[in-house]
Amino acid sequence: MSDPATAAARAALDALPRAGLVPAPTPLVHLPRFSAVIGAEVWCKRDDVGGPGLAGNKARKFDLLFGQALADGCDTVVTTGALQSNSARTAAAAAASAGMACVLVLRGHEPAAWAANALLDRLFGAEVRFAGDVGWGELDALVDGAAGEARAAGRRPFTAPVGASSPLGALGFAAAHLELTAQCEAAGIAPAAAYHASTSGGTHAGLLVGLALAGGGPRPHAVAAGALSADPAAAVAGLAARAAALVGLDPGRLPDPSLDVAHIGDAYGVPTGAAAEAIALLARTEGIVCDPVYSGKALAGLVADARAGRVGRPVVFWHTGGWHVLFDPAYGDGQLALTPAPTPPWVPR
Numbered sequence: 424m425s426d427p428a429t430a431a432a433r434a435a436l437d438a439l440p441r442a443g444l445v446p447a448p449t450p451l452v453h454l455p456r457f458s459a460v461i462g463a464e465v466w467c468k469r470d471d472v473g474g475p476g477l478a479g480n481k482a483r484k485f486d487l488l489f490g491q492a493l494a495d496g497c498d499t500v501v502t503t504g505a506l507q508s509n510s511a512r513t514a515a516a517a518a519a520s521a522g523m524a525c526v527l528v529l530r531g532h533e534p535a536a537w538a539a540n541a542l543l544d545r546l547f548g549a550e551v552r553f554a555g556d557v558g559w560g561e562l563d564a565l566v567d568g569a570a571g572e573a574r575a576a577g578r579r580p581f582t583a584p585v586g587a588s589s590p591l592g593a594l595g596f597a598a599a600h601l602e603l604t605a606q607c608e609a610a611g612i613a614p615a616a617a618y619h620a621s622t623s624g625g626t627h628a629g630l631l632v633g634l635a636l637a638g639g640g641p642r643p644h645a646v647a648a649g650a651l652s653a654d655p656a657a658a659v660a661g662l663a664a665r666a667a668a669l670v671g672l673d674p675g676r677l678p679d680p681s682l683d684v685a686h687i688g689d690a691y692g693v694p695t696g697a698a699a700e701a702i703a704l705l706a707r708t709e710g711i712v713c714d715p716v717y718s719g720k721a722l723a724g725l726v727a728d729a730r731a732g733r734v735g736r737p738v739v740f741w742h743t744g745g746w747h748v749l750f751d752p753a754y755g756d757g758q759l760a761l762t763p764a765p766t767p768p769w770v771p772r
């Protein structure tokens with residue numbers, strides 16, 4: 424834990440410039456009623472509250488990306504994602520708070536009605552462009568093109584990939600793991616795992632680096648909410664190795680990533696009945712809201728494992744945010760309200 428190589432890497436991580444976007448530490452709270460209903464002691468790491476643009480896991484990544492950009496004298500961020508991207512919305516809000524311009528190149532087409540994250544993008548003053556029906560792999564080149572245009576217009580842009588999952592962005596979750604480990608020690612708990620939703624892999628990769636730096640603490644249990652590449656575990660391992668190298672940590676110290684791919688359903692963004700049930704269960708026992716694209720699928724993974732007796736006690740559910748999408752009728756009413764969900768038994772505090 425206190426060997427010199429790890430201590431030097433932790434110091435390098437601490438020394439990275441930050442933009443002050445994360446209200447750290449985010450709360451770690453026990454969920455007594457939800458725990459009783461699913462049969463496992465669950466603690467929630469609440470990245471769904473606080474931070475720019477109404478919270479979420481992307482603030483941790485953009486904290487480092489904007490920190491470096493401010494140090495470099497940049498004045499514009501160019502990034503990308505789906506129409507309802509939480510990452511794009513966080514970038515737009517962070518840009519507003521940093522006094523920068525924001526250009527978003529979103530996959531798909533201009534919506535008939537602007538709602539949820541897309542509405543917030545415009546409220547935060549971002550310039551929103553639509554890429555049409557392109558593959559995830561084509562978006563980075565479009566971002567580079569938009570950055571080139573900004574440069575030609577005399578601006579100083581920086582770019583962020585899908586999900587802000589660059590090696591530097593991922594390090595936001597290395598710091599987050601150290602934050603969680605300290606909170607667990609203070610609470611007197613030693614959780615075996617932290618369940619979280621995963622797509623672009625920065626959260627997972629960063630937590631693996633954090634686990635190596637902390638020398639202990641909860642192991643990330645990544646529940647895939649969609650597959651952006653053919654081999655997501657290899658993509659996470661590669662990203663974690665590049666993130667580790669940034670702080671001088673030997674990538675050979677990183678634990679192997681393992682990904683739970685049983686809860687994606689038909690595809691990224693397509694709801695599952697199990698996620699709708701898990702979302703209703705958490706909402707009705709604890710008053711905490713998950714979304715059907717990411718956090719609801721991770722929660723469904725936790726509920727399934729708890730019911731199958733596979734969860735050691737206690738366990739952390741890392742709430743990565745994303746609830747904003749419920750205010751788009753296509754996701755909210757269309758995916759949840761019409762799905763029958765049982766009202767759980769009342770459990771006293």
Ligand SMILES: *Cc1c(COP(=O)(O)O)cnc(C)c1O
Nearest residue numbers: 509622623624625626717743745
């Ligand atoms: C982006 C996102 C994730 C996945 O995080 P990655 O680092 O991209 O794997 C999980 N939950 C929510 C709500 C997100 O917006």
